Amino acid sequence: MQRPNAPSVSVESYHSHHAPLGAFATFTVGLVGSPGGFGYALRGPARQNVYVGFRIGEGDWQLLPFFNPPESKASAFTTEAAVVQAPKNVRALNPSEYRRTLGWASDTWRAHDSRFGFTLLSPFDHTDEPSRMAKQAARLAFSPHINAWIEFDNREGTSGIELIFGLGEPDSIFRPLQDAEPELVGFALGTQFGYATTLQSKAEARQGFDVFAPQYRDHRGLCLIGGESALIFRVPAGAKKRFPLVLAFFEGGVATTGIQTRYAYTRYFGDLVDVATHGLEQRAHYEKLARTRDAELESAKLSLDQKFLIAQATHSYLGNSQLLWGEKGPIWVVNEGEYRMMNTFDLTVDHLFFELQWFPWAVRNVLELFQERYSYTDRIKLPDGKTKPGGISFTHDMGVQNNFTPAGHSSYECDNLHGCFSHMTMEQLLNWILCACTYALKTEDKRWLKRKQDVLLECARSLQLRDNPVAKQRDGIPKHDSSRCGSGSEITTYDSLDVSLGQARNNLYLSVKALGAWILLAAAFDRLGLASDTENAAAAATQLARTVRGKFDDSTGTFPAVFEAGNVSRIIPAIEGLAYPLFLGLPDAQREGPFKDLLQLFSQHLKNILQSGVCLDATTGAWKMSSTSTNTWFSKIAISQYVVRSLFPEALSAEARAADEVHAAWQRVPGCGAFAMCDQIRSDTGETCGSRYYPRGVSSVLWLREAAAANRSSA
C-alpha cells in the first residue's frame, strides 16, 4: 500500500473506519488527499474516490479532499488521446477550510461557516446473544449498514445549493439501485455494497465518466458504463435541508473456509437492497443511538485527546468485527487489522474490556471455540533437552483472512524460532484464564463458570507445570517452553519488540500476568466453592508475588524485564497483569491489599522508568513500553495507563501525564492516520511500524472507568 501524498504533519489528516458491527466491512475515509470508500475484509483502506461537498449556484464544486483527480475512462471507448481529464469545475477543500469532529459513534465534517455538514454514523449498542434474538431485534443489531447525512443551511443564501455524495471506482462500475428497488435512489457495486438515499430527498442520480459535468446521458440521465456515480441534492435559497444516506454492505455467500460460515446478517436480510431499505427506514433509531454514544464519551471526565483516541480506536474495532454463523450457531471473530488473523488471542484479552461492556456473549463465544477447537496439550522442554508432559494451552489465533485453521493450530505459530512467529503457549494459556475468569466474574455467569470448572482446573495445572513439573521447585514464574517450539523458544504478544518483552521465559510482564491469572483463578474457584483449589491458587499467587519482589533491583529501584542474562531493559507492561483484578475490583489489586509490598515496589519501578530517556521517549515524550526499544504499542500503553493512573498515580510526572496529547497527535496525522487506528508506533517519530488498521486500541475504553471513578469520588 502506498501512502498517499500527505500534507504537512501538523495538519490533521487521518482515515477512520466507519463500520457496522460484525460485518468486517467499512467505509473508510478522512485522510487528506486520499481515496477510501467501501471495503470488505481488506488489509487497508479501499481506493475509491469519495466525492462529498457542495457548490453555490453555478460555482465550482467544493469537495472534502477525499479523492485523487479522477481520470476519465471515456477515452478507452472513444480513443481520444488517453490524457487524465480531471473535471474542471471541482476544487478540493483545504483542511483549514473545514472542521472535523470524531465522536464515539459519529464523524462529522463542517465547512462554509458550518453551513455545510456531512456526518457518518457508526453506532453500537448492548446486544443479546445472537442465537437468542428475535429476527426484528437482530435486524436492528446486526444490519450491515451505516447511516449518514449531508446537509446545508442555506437560510441566508441567495443562490441554490447543490450537494454531492458520490464515488469513483477505478476498476469497477456501479449499478443504479432504482433498477432493483424503485424506492431507493443510489448505486451499488454488484451485490456487495452501495449507497442510497430516499425518494423523498429528490436527489438526482448521476453516473458516467464525470459526475460533475456529465457529458453523456441516457433516457434517465445516466451513463451506465462510467465508473463514477453520485447523488446530487438541492437546497434552494432560504432553506435548510438535511438528506439521509445509507451505506450498505452485503456478502451473501460462504464467508469463511475451514469452518464454513456465512455472515450472521444473511439470516436476517435477503440482500443489499433489503439492508439499504432497512437502514433508511430505521434511521431514527440509529441516529438516536449514535447521539447517545457520542454524548456518553463527550461527557466523560477525560481530556479531548483521550476521547479522540477512544473514538478512533472504537471505529477501527468495529471495522474488524465479524459475526458469522456456522453449523453450530454464531461465531464471533475480531480480525487483526492489516494481518487479518482471526481472534488472535492476545488481542481478545485486550478487547475483553470493551466487549464485556457491550456484548459479553462475544467473549464467551470466542472462549468456547478456543476450548473446543483451538486448545491443545503439549509437552514442555526441560533444560537438559528432555521433555515432560505440559498441559492444556491455546493457539495464538484461529486462522487468517477468513480461513479457519485446522483444529489445534494457529496461522501464526511456526517452529524452531526464537523471535517473531514462534509459539505463545504460556501467553495464550494465561489469556484463556484471564478472559474466562474476567467474563464469568464480571457478568456473574455462574452457570457458565460451573461448566468451565474442569477447563479452569486444567489450566491451573498447566500453568503450574510450565513453572516447574516438580512442585517443590516452583517459584511461580513460567519458564518452560513448549515442545511445540522445537529448537526455538516461546515468545509473548510483544513479538516484534526486543528481548525485554519478546521472550516468554522468565519474563517480568508474563510473570505479573500469571499473578493476575492466579488471583482470578482463586476468585473463580472460590465462587465455585472449590476450597482447596482456591487456596492453592492463592498460594501460587503469594509465592509468585514473593518471587517477583525478589527480582527487584535496589540499585536502580526497578525490576529487570527478563530475569535472565543480566537483562537491563525496563518495561511499563510490568504492571499490565494487574489490569484484570483491578477491572474486577478485587481486593488483590488494592494498594493496601494482600500484595501491598509488591505494589509498593511497582510504584518505585514506575516512578523510576516514567522518566525521559527511560520509558518516556526523549524526543517525543511518548510512553515507551520498553526502555530498550523504540517500538511502542498504543493499545498496551492504554492498559498500563489505566493501571498506573488508578493504582500508582504518585508515579506520574507531569510529563508522563501529558503524553496522551502526543499519542493522540500521532493518530491524527498520516504517519499513523493513513491506516486509521495504528498500534505499533516508533516512539521517536510517531510513525506506525506495524499493526495498522487495527482493532486493539479499543482497550482504551478502560479509561472510561477512571472517569467514572473520578465522578464517584467527586460526587
Add this chain to the structure above:
Amino acid sequence: MQRPNAPSVSVESYHSHHAPLGAFATFTVGLVGSPGGFGYALRGPARQNVYVGFRIGEGDWQLLPFFNPPESKASAFTTEAAVVQAPKNVRALNPSEYRRTLGWASDTWRAHDSRFGFTLLSPFDHTDEPSRMAKQAARLAFSPHINAWIEFDNREGTSGIELIFGLGEPDSIFRPLQDAEPELVGFALGTQFGYATTLQSKAEARQGFDVFAPQYRDHRGLCLIGGESALIFRVPAGAKKRFPLVLAFFEGGVATTGIQTRYAYTRYFGDLVDVATHGLEQRAHYEKLARTRDAELESAKLSLDQKFLIAQATHSYLGNSQLLWGEKGPIWVVNEGEYRMMNTFDLTVDHLFFELQWFPWAVRNVLELFQERYSYTDRIKLPDGKTKPGGISFTHDMGVQNNFTPAGHSSYECDNLHGCFSHMTMEQLLNWILCACTYALKTEDKRWLKRKQDVLLECARSLQLRDNPVAKQRDGIPKHDSSRCGSGSEITTYDSLDVSLGQARNNLYLSVKALGAWILLAAAFDRLGLASDTENAAAAATQLARTVRGKFDDSTGTFPAVFEAGNVSRIIPAIEGLAYPLFLGLPDAQREGPFKDLLQLFSQHLKNILQSGVCLDATTGAWKMSSTSTNTWFSKIAISQYVVRSLFPEALSAEARAADEVHAAWQRVPGCGAFAMCDQIRSDTGETCGSRYYPRGVSSVLWLREAAAANRSSA
C-alpha cells in the same frame, strides 16, 4: 492499469487468457516482466506474481519472467526496516532462453533445451444445450477449471531438479487446500480460485513470505500468514517427470443483478474443491480434447501468423464467456473485454461464426433474450423534424459488469449524441436478422425459425421503414435515425472511428450489411414457405444492390463510405455484409450470382483501396478499415479478409496478402499483448487504443473455412 515495463518491441511478449468455457474467469499470463494470474470478471490481467520454473541441484531458481521482484511482507510483522526483500536465489529467464508455443487450446513454454516444460490447457468442444445435458456431461463441458502440467526431462541430468508452480498475491493470503480435501495439494484464495496437484505428485506445499527460501515453517512446513504460495516438484537425476496441475475457479453466490443468476456450473459443482478434484481426475479427457483442437488448427492450411491470431483470439473469447443460470434457465453471455458490457450485439454477430461451430444453442439463447427483454419499438425521425412509427429493434447490449440493464435499454446508449455512446438502432436490427437467419439456416433449426417467423417479419418491416416510411420513396438504404437519439443521430459498431464508419445513416458499410440481411431474410422466408415475403425480401435486396451500385465513384473506381456531404473516405468493411451469405454458401454471394454487377464493382473498390496510403497503412502495411482513420480493428479486418480472399482474391496485392504478419506481430508484443487479444489498434504504430482483453478477434475462425475450401479445391 499501468502497462508493466516492456522489453524491446521485437521480443515476443504477450498475455493470453487461459480460461474455461463460460466462467468469465481466466488465468492470464505470458507478458514478459509482468504479473498476471487468476482473475474473475476483471477488465484486464490480475496482478499476482506467477512463479513457474526450475532449479538444478542447489542452483538458483530459473523462472519464467511472470513476476515482479516480490516484496517480503514479513516486515509488517517484525518491523524490520520495510525494505524490498527480493529472494536472492531467483533469476528470471530472458525471453531468448525459452520458447513459447500458443496452440488453439494450449500454451506451452519450454526452456533448458526443451527439458523444462510448462503447459496450460484451455480446450473447448461441441456442447449441447445446457438445459438438456445430464449432470455428468455438464460437469465435463462446463467445469470452471483449466488443466496444466509442469515437467522436466532429467534423464541426462546428474543433479536432482526442483520445479515450482506458485503465486504471490500482494493483498491476499491463500489457504492450503489440503485442509479441505486431503487428496489435494495446493492453495486457494478463499472460496474463489486456487491451484492444486495430486497427492501422487509428492509435491511439497510451501507458503510464506518467500517460497524460494522459506524462513518460517509451522508443524507441516507452511507459514500460513504469508502471501506467497507454491508447489515444489522433484525430478531425480535420470528421470523424466510430468506433474499435473489444475487451476480452478468457483463463484458460488449471486453472479448477476438485474436478472438474478448464478453460474451454471454451480448446478454441477458444490465448491472449488469439487472443481479442482474433478479437473485432476478427468485430466486425460481434457488433455485429449486440447490435443485434438491443437491438431485441428495446426493442420489447417493457414500461415503460422494466421494460426497464432486465431489461437490468441480464441483464448480471449473463452476468457470473456459466461454461462449463467436464472429462473428461466441458462443465459449465455459474452462480456466485452475491458468494457465488460454483456452480449454487446455488434459483437454477438461476429462471435456467431465461432459459436455456430461449437455451441449454436448459445446464439439462439442470446437471440431469445434480445427478443424477450432487449427489443423495443421506436419512432423514426424525419428530415422535417417530425417523427413517424419506426419498428422493432434491439439494444446495443444487455448490461455491464454483471448487471443486466432494465428491459428495453442497454448500458451503452445515451441520448442527444452524434458520436460515441449514441444509439445503434439500425445496426442492431440488422444484427438480429443476420444472427437469427444465419443460426436457423446453418443449423437447419426449422422449428425455431418457425417460432421466430413473426419477429423476422416484424424486423423486415422495421428495416423497410428505416429506409423510408413511404414505400415508393425507398431505395434500400437505411437512413432514418431512431427517435431514441433525441437531437442526436445513430452510429454503428464502428463508434470510435471517424464519420466514414461511425455514422449509421446513408452508410456504405451498413447498406451492404442491410443487403446481407435482405438476402438472408429471403432465404429464411423461402424456407418458411412465405412466397410473397420471400419475393419482397429478394426485391428489397435487388433494389438496394442497384442503389449501392449507383453510389460507385467512377472517377476513383471506389465507393464513398458515406453517401452524404461529399464524403471521400474509403473503407474495407464495405464488403463485411457479404460475410453472412458467403458463410451460408448462398448463391447470392457468388461472383456469378444475382449480384455479380455489384460484386464486380466491389472488386474494383477493393483493388483500389488495398493500396499503401489508402487502406494499407503507409508505415506498417497493415489493413486500415478506413482510409481516413488510423484506428483499425482486428476482428473486423479478419471478417473482411475472409470475404476478400474468398470472393475477391484478384484484389489482393502481395502487400495486402502479407499483412497477416503485421497483424500477428502487433499482438505478440506489449503494445497489444499487455492486454491479451486487443481489437482497436493504431494502424501506424500497432499499439492498442481500445477494446483490450477482447473476445471479438475470434471472428478470425472464418479463415478456417478458407483453409477448408482450399483443401477441397486441392483435393
